[in-house]
Amino acid sequence: MKAESDKGFHLAVIGAGIAGLACAHEVQAAGGRVTVFEKSRGTGGRLATRYRGALRFDHGAQYVTARSPGFRQLVDRATCAGAAAVWSPQGLPVLEDWHVGCPGMSQLVQPLADHLQVHLQTAVAQLEPAGTQWRLLDAEGGALGCFDQVVAAIPAPQARAVLQPHSPLFDAAADSMLSPCMTALVAFDETIREGQDVICDREAAVPWAARNSSKPQRPTGPDCWVLQAAAEWSQSFLEATPEKRAEALLEQWQWQLGGTLPEPCHLESHSWLYARVETPLSAPFLLDTDKGLSACGDWCLGARAEAAWDSGRQLGHMLAAFA
Structure with missing residues (x-):
């Protein structure tokens, strides 16, 4: 499906974890309009921290490593902004820097989320064709808007459930364990x-x-x-x-x-x-160009936050051509 909106290309990204935000950031930087939908109360996905009064728990990813120049640049930006720091735990030899968000893990992705339109506590349950676009619906069937293309930056089983009814390409998501x-x-x-x-x-x-x-x-x-x-x-x-x-x-x-x-x-x-x-998919993303549907996440490349970022970044770079 090609963009035919009189307001220009408009992309919907389902999921505000690091993959979804990386994808959205790339497309918006290229001039595209992007709206992100996240079912949780905050961004970051498994880069998550739970607050209980004076107590704080990073209950998802414990830290991230930065091995590629691009991801290292993102972590450095967060560090310069006071939103990240190196964690050096006592009693355990660490061979590479362990980076954590400050004061919570989700702050690591803040440079990606800046200036994006993100709708929190908004779960996308299904899609339906709307002319040359896609209409997003919530669990009650309420319309969340129409978009030229849709990215599912969520775990593989959830991405498959949303996208596979419209394209058999996303059966491949089942290959990721x-x-x-x-x-x-x-x-x-x-x-x-x-x-x-x-x-x-x-x-x-x-x-x-x-x-x-x-x-x-x-x-x-x-x-x-x-x-x-x-x-x-x-x-x-x-x-x-x-x-x-x-x-x-x-x-x-x-x-x-x-x-x-x-x-x-x-x-x-x-x-x-x-x-x-x-078992990762061993491909950076899934993309049905004709339908305007795609998916990304750590399940595409591997079990690291950097892999999720790279998956979203590569897909965003591809979709930026539509912006």
């Missing part, structure tokens, strides 16, 4: 594991535990930890209540530590159903 990750957010009134900010054991049921309060620009006070479970463990708790998941995760971690932990002053869980890319 993703696994869940159950995460516990726990705080203690006393400091535990002094001098050891990250506890990493790739073979354990809880392979990652990090002292969130050790990161730059995080509040002092209660000792805040983020625990992330392995895929198999997470799968077995998909049907459990959030309370049960949190309790089980903390119990499992305590068992791995081989000792007794103090009673937490805060404990909750979060479920990431499509957290880890096990």
